Amino acid sequence: MSIRLENISKHFGSTQALEPVNLDIHEGELVGLLGPSGSGKTTLLRIIAGLENADRTTPPGRILFGERDVTRVHVRDRRIGFVFQHYALFRHMSVYDNVAFGLTVMPRKERPSSGEIRARVFRLLEMVQLEHLAKRYPAQLSGGQQQRVSLARALAVKPDVLLLDEPFGALDAKVRQDLRRWLRRLHSELNFTSVFVTHDQEEALELSDRVVVMSNGRIEQIDTPDTLYRAPRNRFVFEFLGDVNHLEGSVHNGVLTCGNAYLNVDLPNGAEELLLRPHEVRLAEQPSDTCHLPVVVTAISPVGAEVRVELEADWLAKPWLATVRHADFERLEMKRGQHLYAHPRQWHRFNEHALPAAQATRVA
Numbered sequence: 206m207s208i209r210l211e212n213i214s215k216h217f218g219s220t221q222a223l224e225p226v227n228l229d230i231h232e233g234e235l236v237g238l239l240g241p242s243g244s245g246k247t248t249l250l251r252i253i254a255g256l257e258n259a260d261r262t263t264p265p266g267r268i269l270f271g272e273r274d275v276t277r278v279h280v281r282d283r284r285i286g287f288v289f290q291h292y293a294l295f296r297h298m299s300v301y302d303n304v305a306f307g308l309t310v311m312p313r314k315e316r317p318s319s320g321e322i323r324a325r326v327f328r329l330l331e332m333v334q335l336e337h338l339a340k341r342y343p344a345q346l347s348g349g350q351q352q353r354v355s356l357a358r359a360l361a362v363k364p365d366v367l368l369l370d371e372p373f374g375a376l377d378a379k380v381r382q383d384l385r386r387w388l389r390r391l392h393s394e395l396n397f398t399s400v401f402v403t404h405d406q407e408e409a410l411e412l413s414d415r416v417v418v419m420s421n422g423r424i425e426q427i428d429t430p431d432t433l434y435r436a437p438r439n440r441f442v443f444e445f446l447g448d449v450n451h452l453e454g455s456v457h458n459g460v461l462t463c464g465n466a467y468l469n470v471d472l473p474n475g476a477e478e479l480l481l482r483p484h485e486v487r488l489a490e491q492p493s494d495t496c497h498l499p500v501v502v503t504a505i506s507p508v509g510a511e512v513r514v515e516l517e518a519d520w521l522a523k524p525w526l527a528t529v530r531h532a533d534f535e536r537l538e539m540k541r542g543q544h545l546y547a548h549p550r551q552w553h554r555f556n557e558h559a560l561p562a563a564q565a566t567r568v569a
């Protein structure tokens with residue numbers, strides 16, 4: 206089921222929670238709404254759900270599920286499944302009864318037979334690998350297990366659309382990882398359309414087919430994770446999606462200078478700020494003719510696929526972060542207090558007034 210929002214906005218009193226938004230979500234897509242606190246993610250999700258009404262505007266805002274205009278359709282008639290951060294399972298019901306609940310309360314005409322209900326509930330419990338816990342009560346389950354029951358319960362009624370509000374927010378990192386995999390797998394097996402809210406960049410990028418990045422009630426960019434990361438439309442998106450190093454200085458005759466540091470750049474004279482991701486900083490023992498950025502290693506974190514190195518210098522207002530391959534780390538025999546030279550592989554620059562807003566330049 207595709208979802209289309211046309212000219213949807215929302216005020217709470219004098220607070221504008223959403224500026225007029227247009228959004229197309231394709232059938233079968235898993236879309237993440239990502240943004241800082243207060244950016245309007247939950248409001249947008251609740252409007253899609255029908256838990257909140259959009260402002261009355263001219264032209265009127267519309268919400269379409271497929272061809273069906275659901276703008277004024279009650280939440281219970283929108284064929285939506287919900288999963289919230291706080292499990293909201295019925296505490297007095299077993300796991301089985303929780304998952305079966307939505308089916309047992311269907312109007313008699315639509316309600317599956319008790320045999321069909323049983324088969325569907327067990328099939329879902331099997332998919333989330335909890336069939337052996339069918340008789341337990343929510344209080345006897347871990348947080349991650351409760352969230353898997355919530356997922357199964359939401360999917361039991363075969364919703365057209367699954368909406369999830371920070372579904373894994375209250376869980377620890379490892380359990381979050383597992384649950385992301387569950388959701389991804391269920392999504393491809395059962396083929397529904399999902400929208401989930403998160404403020405976790407990694408979660409949004411890992412899970413979503415496309416991510417809607419929001420700030421201050423506005424949609425800043427809608428794109429695939431890869432495009433968002435590689436071609437952010439503006440500075441907000443760039444900074445929100447990962448660690449960023451800043452290089453501020455002034456350009457004169459093709460050289461950007463900042464204290465005793467300099468870098469050749471093909472830019473006009475004037476004040477400049479260049480931005481670099483940690484993986485775009487190469488470290489070496491020597492400067493070059495075109496790049497002299499002396500730094501001191503102040504912290505090293507060797508955990509993970511790459512080594513994270515913190516760098517400081519007089520000419521830097523804030524420390525830089527570089528990610529270094531373990532092989533390079535060993536070759537340079539890196540240690541705290543070591544003097545090295547940073548060499549940008551690539552840098553980015555944003556000019557909010559001119560198009561294209563983002564410029565990425567590879568350093569030869």
Ligand SMILES: Nc1ncnc2c1ncn2[C@@H]1O[C@H](COP(=O)(O)OP(=O)(O)OP(=O)(O)O)[C@@H](O)[C@H]1O
Nearest residue numbers: 217220222240241242243244245246247248249404
């Ligand atoms: N019921 C309400 N009454 C008044 N203001 C509200 C209400 N709900 C949301 N807001 C305001 O609308 C704006 C957007 O809120 P929303 O909850 O959608 O943001 P969010 O991005 O989901 O934030 P968070 O990540 O903190 O949940 C905020 O300024 C918030 O204070």
